[in-house]
Amino acid sequence: MTDAIRGLEPQIFWNCFAAIAAIPRPSGHEERIGNYILERAGQLGLERAKDDSGNIVVKLPATPGKERVASICLQSHLDMVCEKNADKVHDFLNDPIELLRQGEVVTANGTTLGADNGIGVATALAIMEDQTVEHGPLELLFTVEEETGLAGAKNLSPSLVSSRSLLNLDSEEEGALYIGCAGGKDTVGRWQLLRQPTPAGWVALRLTVKGLKGGHSGLEIDKGLGNAIKLQNRALMRLAGLGARVAAINGGNMRNAIPRECAAVLCLAPEQVAQAHAVVADLGATFAAELATVDPGVHLVLEPSEAGPATVLDPQLQRQVLQTIASLPSGVQRMSADIAGLVETSTNVSVITTEQDKLVLITSQRSSSASRLTEVVETVQCILELGGAVVETSEGYPGWQPNVDSPLLKLAQRCYRNLYQKDPEVKAIHAGLECGIIGERIPGMDMVSFGPNMEKVHSPDERVYIESVARYWKFVLEILKSAQ
Structure with missing residues (x-):
């Protein structure tokens, strides 16, 4: 025993x-x-x-x-x-x-x-x-x-x-x-990867969000917990303003879990590295302040990457992916009007993976109203399609x-x-x-x-x-x- x-x-x-x-x-x-x-x-x-x-x-x-x-x-x-x-x-x-x-x-x-x-x-x-x-x-x-x-x-x-x-x-x-x-459905977006050679002499870095609690994307969606993919994307958007080029993004493990960790490999011109560290330090402090009560363990870390990537995402594709993730809703969308304290409708940005030829983003929608479930699925689907992704929606469950x-x-x-x-x-x-x-x-x-x-x-x-x-x-x- x-x-x-x-x-x-x-x-x-x-x-x-x-x-x-x-x-x-x-x-x-x-x-x-x-x-x-x-x-x-x-x-x-x-x-x-x-x-x-x-x-x-x-x-x-x-x-x-x-x-x-x-x-x-x-x-x-x-x-x-x-x-x-x-x-x-x-x-x-x-x-x-x-x-x-x-x-x-x-x-x-x-x-x-x-x-x-x-x-x-x-x-x-x-x-x-x-x-x-x-x-x-x-x-x-x-x-x-x-x-x-x-x-x-x-x-x-x-x-x-x-x-x-x-x-x-x-x-x-x-x-x-x-x-x-x-009831619920999963909505998955896939982008065909277009790549370019990494600019010569650029510095390879790894950006990581970690320390979040994670949890069940239904039962704990109303707790205000940090979503590692959404937080990571905020940081990548800021670093893209410094010219950063993304090689890969991977975060979350399960379609029905709020992602706890997310990591990205990126490259940056040497003269921008110091400014990038300053941006990440500032954002890390912002995330910690935002989540101090509900998810206080959050950390945003920028560090050298062990191996520099040979290629990075095409700049237009990178912009589409980051803007799409920024646009996607994630969290409670509507509370029940009939049962006090019950979440009626929600959506979660669950998993992102960079595969050999595709970038895949998995989201999950839930609702106790069939019509509201259809509405939130269509919202997510439209955002993914506007961002250039090929979209697939699961059969779902009642x-x-x-x-x-x-x-x-x-x-x-x-x-x-x-x-x-x-x-x-x-x-x-x-x-x-x-x-x-x-x-x-x-x-x-x-x-x-x-x-x-x-x-x-x-x-x-x-x-x-x-x-x-x-x-x-x-x-x-x-x-x-x-x-x-």
């Missing part, structure tokens, strides 16, 4: 969480964790199945006296966002996550923790292992590739699940029951319309009141839960989503609160026990 979970309760849950943390599970590489679940279910003599997309269901028979209770599905996703600090050596395809306990939280050593959605997976596995849990018939549904576009849920075989009540264990706020979520009369919601509310003598909050979330797609794939599914307190998901600062997990576990078991 790892020291990080030693003595934590419920022990069976934390043992399962540690077991899956040891199994690499990036999106698109869920085979090992899937095989682990199938093998363990087989050892326990449980019925299990897998569809063509890799989604898995394990069926648990009812405990004595609960045979006539309607079946409930516990749903979680197997994959995790793979982010790490720049100085952390970690291979997400082969290395286990190193768990750490820091006071009241469990976190990881320089990487994402995978509590999103390892909490849900560990819950299902612990219930599978724990013979003392009282429940009716259960289906444990594990989906794949949630973090890279909800692909598993989109291709879920409806015949895999017979339940018509589903507990989605993929939320991050204790005491909140989610009954609705945003939102989940709230049902305040849901029988499963009423059961969950009653169980929470019985346990904690207060009412849970009923909410919608500005993120793409799989519930919207599952409800489309399996019409008539009654769904509620909840989880324990987590913070900084999709970043190396991801953490889950230990005592909150214990209360969440009791809540799950109370619902299963009380279902009629």
Whole structure:
């Protein structure tokens, strides 16, 4: 047993969480964790199945006296966002996550923790292992590739699940029951690279934005966090005024994360280098002042590049790219008029990469309003096209319309009141839960989503609160026990 979970309760849950943390599970590489679940279910003599997309269901028979209770599905996703600090050596395809306990939280050593959605997976596995849990018939549904576009849920075989009540264990706020979520799309711009030889005698430099918190581009889009790509672009625009020529820009890692770091390689005439350092120092101070309250770790660094690039971007292409990024909105676009505090519509500049022959910019839009989602996608698309990019928009995923009369919601509310003598909050979330797609794939599914307190998901600062997990576990078991 790892020291990080030693003595934590419920022990069976934390043992399962540690077991899956040891199994690499990036999106698109869920085979090992899937095989682990199938093998363990087989050892326990449980019925299990897998569809063509890799989604898995394990069926648990009812405990004595609960045979006539309607079946409930516990749903979680197997994959995790793979982010790490720049100085952390970690291979997400082969290395286990190193768990750490820091006071009241469990976190990881320089990487994402995978509590999103390892909490849900560990819950299902612990219930599978724990013979003392009282429940009716259960289906444990594990989906794949949630973090890279909800692909598993989109291709879920409806015949895999017979339940018509589903507990989605993929939320991050204790005491909140989610009954609705945003839909979303990705809008990607690509520029064909045109290059010129680097001017002879020019100095090669590397400009880096780092130290930002990053985070989930839905759940934390309203926090005012710094976007490394947008900040980097502000600096590049200023340096372009000194004649700087850009060779490459790379920043962000995930379409659904606010980018924490961005780096650019550029060249500058020797006589402009001192002025460039002054500009960067001034902008660095500006960024620090702007983000002092919400993202105080921001750093803007200009330093010599180890190897000078042989070519730089064509000046017209460079101008198009920088002006386009400057023009793109990023952040909250509209708050909900119906639910206080809920972001209705947002957009995020997520990832930029310089490839061999293309420069690629990935953006992500979300909204709980289908028409507003269309509007913000079209806005981003128009800006990219005006900037000379070839634009592609993803198929996207649907939102989940709230049902305040849901029988499963009423059961969950009653169980929470019985346990904690207060009412849970009923909410919608500005993120793409799989519930919207599952409800489309399996019409008539009654769904509620909840989880324990987590913070900084999709970043190396991801953490889950230990005592909150214990209360969440009791809540799950109370619902299963009380279902009629």
